[in-house]
Amino acid sequence: MKKIINQPEEILNQMLEGLTYAYDGLIERVEGTDVIVRKDRQEGKVGLVSGGGSGHEPSHAGFVGKGMLSAAVCGEVFTSPTPDQVFEGIKAADTGAGVLLIIKNYSGDVMNFEMAKEMAEMEDITVETIIVDDDIAVEDSTYTAGRRGVAGTVLVHKILGAYADQGKTLQEVKEMADKLVPNIKTIGVALTGATVPAVGKPGFVLEDDEIEFGVGIHGEPGYRKEKLQPSKELALELVEKLKAEFKWAKGESYGILVNGLGSTPLMEELVFMNDVKELVEKEGLVIEFKKVGDLMTSLDMVGLSLTMIKLEEEWKAQLEYPVTTVAW
Structure with a gap:
């Protein structure tokens, strides 16, 4: 194993110290916790809190800031943060209008965030939750009952963050979340x-010549192994899976996110995006939002995921809403 680290057990603490030192104008660490919070919290606006195990950087702390998350709770590598840590994140994010927890659908995350919600409500903080389950690869997998939450979670951060920044109430943000999540779907492929x-x-x-379709962001099993194929073939596989889920029609409006899983060169992500472009154009879809980059990674995994969102007009505007974060 070749890693630029010190002691493995110190990775989380040292990463958070490095993050807050590098971006001390935007974010800070809540003392004595593994919670990253934005510096410019505004009174009277809904707080958004997300998080989970580390190893998915820049998720989730990279999306803390104006227009996105109020706070991110960072667990150990691939390990859910504890309820106490999530509770600290809720308290840091609350400015009087309540807090929405954005939870990826993993059993530990769901349990610990729900327990933190109960703790917060005992302190008279109003909390709502949304569970993101965008991964269409498999129905049940390691750590998960139902579908996993993966890169589509970042689009949830972006759209709901815009609504919160615009002064929507907690109930309005929650209603939008419930409507939004079923319209975001993701599927990935791993090379290592x-x-x-x-x-x-x-x-x-x-x-060396093998890939696996549908691998999860913690290395959970996918749905099929194959010999390595050209990017065009990979794109066709993933787009066809998404087409079957969305059952889209010509002329419908969609957004596309090509997400690197950690060690995939940007050059290759862009080649893949070009292949996706050709396929969705043949399908007659109207693509109104596009993004490429490493947003929800899996340490040093080589591979990528394709997320598509069926867009309503107001969601497009929220995806383009200006933000000030480390990583968007």
Whole structure:
């Protein structure tokens, strides 16, 4: 294992210290916690809190700031943050208008965020939740009952963050979240596994000429292994899976996010985006939002995911809403 680290058990603390030092004009760490909070919190606006295990950088702390998250709660690598830590995130995000928790659908995250919600309500903080389950690869997997939450979560941060910044009430933001999440779907492909520093070896091994469709962001099993294929073939596989889920029609409006999983060169992500472009044009879709980059990674995994969102007109405006964060 080759990693630029010190002691594996110190990675989370040292990463958060480095993050807040590098971007001290935007964010800060809540003392004694693993919570990253925006510096310019505005009174009377809904707070948005997300988080989960570390290893998915820049998610989630990279999206803390004006127009997106109020706070991010960072667990150990691929490990859910504790209820106490999430509670600290809720308290840091609350400015009097309540807090919405954006939770990826993993059993530990759901349980711990829900427990923190109960703790906050005992302190008279109003809290709502939304569970993101955008990964269409498999129905149940390691750590998950139902579909996993993956890169589509970042689009949820973006759209709901815009609504909160515009002064919507907690109930209005919650209603929009419930409407939004079913219209975001993701599927990925991996070329290699990810190496958790404390373990020292990849979570799974693929042969040099092998790929796996549908692998999760913690290395959970996908739905099929194949020999390595050109980007055009990978794009066709993923687009066809999304088409079957959305059952789209010619002329409908969509957005596209091509997300790198950690060690995929941007050059390759852009080649893949070009292949997706050709396919969606043949389908007659109207693409009104596009983004490429590493937003929800899996440590050093080589691979990418394709997220599509069926757009309503107001969601397009929220995706283009200006933000001030480390990573958007």
